[in-house]
Amino acid sequence: MAAFSLRRFRAMLVKESLQIARDPSTMLIAFVLPLLLLFIFGYGVNLDTARTRVGVAVADGGEAAQSLAGAFAASPFFDVTPARTTAPLKDLLVADRIRGIIVIPQDFGAQVAKGGGDVQVITDGSLPNTASFVAAYAEGVRQNWAAARAGDRGGAAAETIVIASRFWFNPELSSRFFLVPGSIAIVMTMIGTLLTALVIAREWERGTMEAIMATPVGMAEFLATKVVPYFFLGLASMALCTVVGILLFGVPFRGSPFALLLIGSAFLVPALGQGLLISAAFKSQFVASQVALLSAFLPAMLLSGFLYEIPSMPRAIQWVTYLVPVRYLIPPLQTVFLAGDLWGMFLRHIAIMLGFGAVLFALAARANRRRVA
Amino acid sequence: MESVASARRVTKRFAASAPPALDGIDIEIVAGKMTGLVGPDGAGKTTLIRLLAGLMDADAGEVCALGRPATAADRSAIGYMPQRFGLYEDLAVIENLDLYANLRGLPRSERADSFAKLLEFTDLARFQDRLAGKLSGGMKQKLGLACALVRTPKLLLLDEPGVGVDPVSRRELWAMVRSLTEDGIAVLWSTAYLDEAEKCDTVYLLNEGRMLHAGPPQVMTGKVEGRIVRLAVAAESRRRTLERALDDEAVADGMIQGSAIRLMLRERAEPPSPAGLGVVDAIYEPVSPRFEDAFVDALGGGAPASSALARAYRTIPASDAPAIEARGLTKRFGAFTAADDIRFTVPRGQIFGLLGPNGAGKSTTFKMLCGLLKPSVGTGSVAGHDLRTAAADARQSLGYMAQKFSLYGDLSVRQNLDFFSGVYGLTGARQRAAIERVTEVFHLERYLKDNAIALPLGYKQRLALACAVMHEPPVLFLDEPTSGVDPIVRREFWTHINGLVDKGVAVLVTTHFMDEAEYCDRIALIYRAREIAIGTPDELKARAGAVEATMEDAFIALIEASDAERGREAAAGGRPPRPGEDM
Secondary structure (H helix, E strand, C coil): CCCCCHHHHHHHHHHHHHHHHHCHHHHHHHHHHHHHHHHHHHHHHHHHHHCEEEEEEECCCCHHHHHHHHHHHHCCCEEEEEECCCHHHHHHHHCCCCCEEEEECCCHHHHHHCCCCCCEEEECCCCHHHHHHHHHHHHHHHHHHHHHHHHHHCHHHHHCCCCCCCCCCCHHHHHHHHHHHHHHHHHHHHHHHHHHHHHHHHHHHCCHHHHHHCCCCCHHHHHHHHHHHHHHHHHHHHHHHHHHHHHHHCCCCCCCHHHHHHHHHHHHHHHHHHHHHHHHHCCCHHHHHHHHHHHHHHHHHHCCCCCCCHHHCCHHHHHHHCCCHHHHCHHHHHHHHHCCCCHHHHHHHHHHHHHHHHHHHHHHHHHCCCCCC | CCEEEEEEEEEECCCCCCCCCEEEEEEEEECCCEEEEECCCCCCHHHHHHHHCCCCCCCEEEEEECCEEHHHCCHHHEEEECCCCCCCCCCEHHHHHHHHHHHCCCCHHHHHHHHHHHHHHHCCHHHCCCEHHHCCHHHHHHHHHHHHHCCCCCEEEECCCCCCCCHHHHHHHHHHHHHHHCCCCEEEEEECCHHHHCCCCEEEEEECCEEEEEECHHHHHHCCCCCEEEEECCHHHHHHHHHHHHHCCCEEEEEEECCEEEEEECCCCCCCCHHHHCCCCCCCEECCCCHHHHHHHHCCCCCCCCCHHHHHCCCCCCCCCCCEEEEEEEEEECCEEEEEEEEEEECCCCEEEEECCCCCCHHHHHHHHHCCCCCCEEEEEECCEECCCCHHHHHHCEEEECCCCCCCCCCEHHHHHHHHHHHCCCCHHHHHHHHHHHHHHCCCHHHCCCEHHHCCHHHHHHHHHHHHHCCCCCEEEEECCCCCCCHHHHHHHHHHHHHHHHCCCEEEEECCCHHHHCCCCEEEEEECCEEEEEECHHHHHHHCCCCCCCHHHHHHHHHHHHHHHHHHHHHCCCCCCCCCCCC
């Protein structure tokens, strides 16, 4: 077999790039799918947990009581059903239509004037988590309201002790933060494994593989032209996810772009290797896509630890996750976004991913023989 | 003579249980000669070509190309065109050429010359920026050839280059390749068309992995020299006469040619007396043999005389309404007209042929008559049921055999028979009887439990026909029923068709075997969506000029006349013809 020829490599690379540019499905996976995933994870998943339905009974017609009721209505955590007395709200609570009742008592205005101002929170004890959530958040709203009010009135009245609460584990925001790195992992899996497996299977199906193999092209040149464009496509897609995540979803980016580039590149090595291996074994696009979805996409969703935490999985499944390369992508990815550059941890994970990649590429090179049958 | 590539006692097996795809094959491809590799589908042609191209390893024997083992040969000097041309459909013509030029290491200094020559040679210069996927079938073929030739090879391997294109393109392609041998290129041309074999310098005839003949085609045809005769008969009785003739001991093979029958006699046999066949005032005239005659002879003779299927078939009652009628069928897909004002009528008990290149509109016409496609304009009827008002009844009264394998591959033969008899409304004892009947007629007994996908091609086609006729429909639609099968199976099919027609069945058939068109009572020639000629085979041949013209000559003459007329229309201000738009 002739040595690696730069001219043939370049010719095949041009061909592959033209095909990518002209194939709408490739563009769809590389640039539309990431946006779709980000929007689903960014918006769809949040709305479920954010607003809890509660009733607010305002027995006091005074300014302070109305202002506090307004604060509840404006809270992003509550969906408020207002009432004058608690009676109708109790029925709603029993009927499971609301999760709690916040009672602003008749003398609330007077109490506030004296420097106090308690509210009563009635919750449904049969759902303890929700009950404590409602109680804690109701208290939070009241304290924030009180603090803001004190601030408005200036220093004189602000001598009361002000508790400034911060919701460190705000469930809404944290899920969004974690899901963006997760989307990147899924998209890179799709491009690295699924697209690569598909494009080679397509050459078999359309009979172009046969024609190509009858030319002096070497298997190394052929496989290299399948790897290089999709490597860059994967990185481009990662960049898109990152920019959209930061600009649109306000995800912090505390690490360096260089670290992100290294982490992403390291992961694409096993992802592409797996794609090549699948394509060597299955020469139909249909089978290749099935195998790629089962062996790459589903593990990326379920076993990588981005949707479901690995420590809470059964022990046997935890062991399985060690065999999934994408498992080693998620922690450094989340770290580079949320915490910063932790090079010790990055390098360890990068080394493991490259190790997987080396094994997969070796297997793929052995399996991709230059024979049609 | 210089041997460029060869195979010695080559054997290749794909499954341990199946018979070998190639069984001890020898072949020698010589510089400056056209070597033909001929045989029906499944004979082993593609396997042999792939071995020669170094794309496979043989189980036994040795394969050499350009003086080295084929898998280590200098690939830049081998041009290979696989069956599906190996073109990238999403690349433009010039981009495909460029790719193959780089892959084969064409020196840059020669690039401009080579491209200019090839584009002129293939007449693709005007289309160099068009995507390969948007070319017509014939143009794709030429581009595939150009890609294989981009750096002048010493060895050119062509896997069925003539398949699926119209006779005009086939002739052009043949002439192009023929001219290459004059430059000393060794060409291997593989084909299922036996008439192409006659024109090769040397022919290797493969059947079921074995070599039946190796040598000049004349040697093969010489074996049946003097045994082929032609007898003019009355058009109405030709099917009956052929049946009687095939019944005679002395006749090895026979077929219909317009209003005559053509017989091959057994060795040293006297032809049956015309009077005995019910023909008066006619004498046998000797005809020159064809390669196919010799092939049939080598396989031990042709078709059975009569069809067991037809004997058991019900007689279709006479009716005033035509069995099939197309009244101005037109189908437009957006701006593209796939079929334009197609009109014909088929009475009970006749065969009507639709002929035309791939993409001319035959299948579209078929689908409209089956009620699978709604005509944009016009209508038709099947067995008296109007397609607009009673499409379901129309479908129930026809048997349809699709061009591609359209049975359930994962179901067994028996399950397919059960299913198709069921969907056509057969139940209980009638269903069982119908299944038993076709099982016997088509010799499906030993395959009943096998999955349909695993059948040999001939049996797949038999099963498809069986599924179409179990409910004894008065109308049969056969879309390329004999595509790819060996000549023996083709004759068996035509015996069945002739027998059914005798029982009153009306048959609408498409074929790209020109000799099969001769079986038809009437033919419509479809070209670029229009019906350019309609008539009996003899009428069409007469319109082509020469008395001795073959159906293929007629076909080509009529197409050329149509192109010329369109050219005049365009000059007169009509719609300009756009070459290559017919696909």
